[in-house]
Amino acid sequence: MKKADMLAYKNKLLAIRARLRGDVSAMAEVALRKSGMEGADNAGMPIHMAELGSDNFEQEFTLSLMETEEDTLGLIDAALSRIEGGTYGRCTQCDGTIPKARLTAIPYTPVCIKCAEAREHR
Numbered sequence: 001m002k003k004a005d006m007l008a009y010k011n012k013l014l015a016i017r018a019r020l021r022g023d024v025s026a027m028a029e030v031a032l033r034k035s036g037m038e039g040a041d042n043a044g045m046p047i048h049m050a051e052l053g054s055d056n057f058e059q060e061f062t063l064s065l066m067e068t069e070e071d072t073l074g075l076i077d078a079a080l081s082r083i084e085g086g087t088y089g090r091c092t093q094c095d096g097t098i099p100k101a102r103l104t105a106i107p108y109t110p111v112c113i114k115c116a117e118a119r120e121h122r
């Protein structure tokens with residue numbers, strides 16, 4: 001891969017990381033604030049949620065979203081170090097080339113489409 005291309009992906013990765021970091025801390029704040037409001041007025045909560053008997057439903061949902069974002073942050077950091085090492089754009093599993101279309105869609109993906117599919121079907 002050309003250096004200029006790598007730099008473009010690097011900038012993209014940095015931008016995604018900055019956005020995710022912002023989102024994660026904002027969501028954590030909301031989740032924490034909610035946990036401190038136990039027994040507070042739940043009038044705004046849809047009835048079906050109340051029927052589930054889970055006051056923490058929304059908080060758990062937010063926290064699981066955050067977990068996914070933490071995973072993504074890990075992938076982004078790994079991709080950035082592959083850019084530093086000059087191996088970015090190569091599949092970490094089969095060493096094949098990851099098509100640019102895939103990198104453009106998911107710049108932090110560590111594997112090619114074939115390996116990603118094999119992983120899902122395992």
Ligand SMILES: [Zn+2]
Pocket residue numbers: 091092093094095096111112113114115116
């Ligand atoms: Zn592969």
